[in-house]
Amino acid sequence: MKAGLLPLLALCGAVAAWLPHDKLRGVNLGSLFVVEPWMMMRKWESMGCGSLKSELECVSKLGQETADKAFRDHWETWVTEQDMDEIKKYGLNTIRVPLGHWIVESTVQKPGEQFPRGGMAYLDRLASWATAKQLYVILDLHGAPAAQTPQQPSTGQFVSTAGFFEPDRFNQAYAFLQAMTEHIHTNAAYNTTGTIQVLNEPVRDYSQAPLLLQYYATAYEKIREVEKKLGVSKDKRLTVQFMDKTWGAGNPKDVMSGKHGVAYDNHRYLKYAPVQHTKESYLSTSCGDSFGEAGNTPIVIGEWSLGVESSVEKTAEWEPTREQNKAFYTKWWAAQVVAYEKQAGWVFWSWKTQLGGDWRWSYSAAVKVGVLPEDAGKAAELSPC
Known part of the structure; x- marks a missing residue:
């Protein structure tokens, strides 16, 4: 049960069941429990997964026992206690942890689903580190049963169509949410x-929105059911988080109006946005950014980066290793932080990658090369806005 909370994590029950008073300043631990091969190709190859696109494919190829060992080695080394110390040192107070439903092994349907086993012990270790270091934790269902969006390794399976949107798969997800809540x-x-975020980035297919909203409403009730059974007081209940309306798959507020302890998630990648892909445009867009439409507050910017549009990202004007470009990236980071802290805060994607000198997706690497300050609280004085 939540007890003896540290000063940073003072309860704020008037806004949500359990959100800190402080602005969330954090990083995603991407590719820890749901591997995205593009982020860590060297590690993926060393695990024996080579050109395979997802965890399911890798386990199927290696066989369960061999895969379990390979993933244990990965969990042991990808994020260590030293990483957590650095996160704290850099003025960050939050980690967002993407999870596949298979970390609750009872939700895996055999024989069609093959995923690595044994992850829960490593999640427990990570959570204990976070508690010791006063880091707030968001757990996110990143990989839903049968995948909530097609052709995305971030779901743990690379499938041609999203198979999540049917009752049996919803029931698997409810089982995951209830087990994690307990x-x-x-x-x-x-x-x-x-x-706890009930679903990350579902397919942007508005025809599925009624089913998705049905899932959202039931997921919320399933979480609260467990908390009522355990006798968890209202102010200690989990905040339940949903992708916001602007994601494009319906407005969760339609089924959450009047519910206690609700928050929303917005992913802000200008790389994919319909804006001019110039430095001036990126800065002005971020300086003027706003969120929380259609009553979707409190809202956290749960994913964002310094990644730029693919057609220009390797040109001289944007190349991250060129000294003359670093000042822009510092300003752009600061502009985004200032905008996102107008709401509940932000979580950068991601803490670490294996992308060589391209630190635009790696908070830790960007600090180490001097693009980001060692104190995230310095954004306001660095912002061009």
Whole structure:
């Protein structure tokens, strides 16, 4: 149960069940429990997964026992306690942890689903580190049963169509959410875990929106069911988070109006946005950015980066290793931070990558080369806005 919370994590029950008073300033631990091969190709190859596109394919190729060992080695080394110390040192207070439903192994349907086993022990270890270091934790269902969007390794399976949108798959997800809710509230390692996101980036198919909203409404009730059974007081209940309306798959507020302890998630990648892909445009867009449409507040910018549009990202004007470009990236980071802190805060994608000198997706690497300050609180004085 949540008890003896640290000063950073003072309860804010008037806004949400359990969100800190402070602005969230954090990083995603991408590719820890749901591998995205593009982020860590060297590691993926060393695991024996080579050109395979997803965890499911890798386990199927290697066989369960061999795959389990390969993934244990990955979990042991991809994010260490030293990483957590650095996150804290850099003025960050939050981690967002993408999870596949298979971390709750009882939700895996055999024989069609093959995923690595044993991840929960490593999640427990991570949560205990976060508690010891006063880091707030968001757990995010990143890989839903049968995939919530097609052709995305971030779901743990590279499939041609999203198979999530049917009752049996919803039931698997509810089982995951209920198991995680009970685990969080009955394990002291999770004393700083306050938010559970019920689904990351579902397919932008508006014909599925009614089904998605049905899933959202039931997911919320399933989480609260467990908390009522455990006797969790209202102010200690988890914040339940949903992708916001601007994601393009319906407005969760339609089924969450009047519900306690709700928050929203917005992903802000200008790389994919319909804007002019110039430095001036990126800065002006970020300086003028706003969020929380259609009553979707409190809202966290749960994913964003310094990645730029693919056609220009390797040109001299944008090349990250060129000294003359670094000042722009510092300003753009600061402009985004200032905009996102007008709401509940932000979580950068991601903490680490294996992209060589391209630190635009790696917070830790960007700090180490001096593009980002060691204190995230310096954004306001660095912002061009």
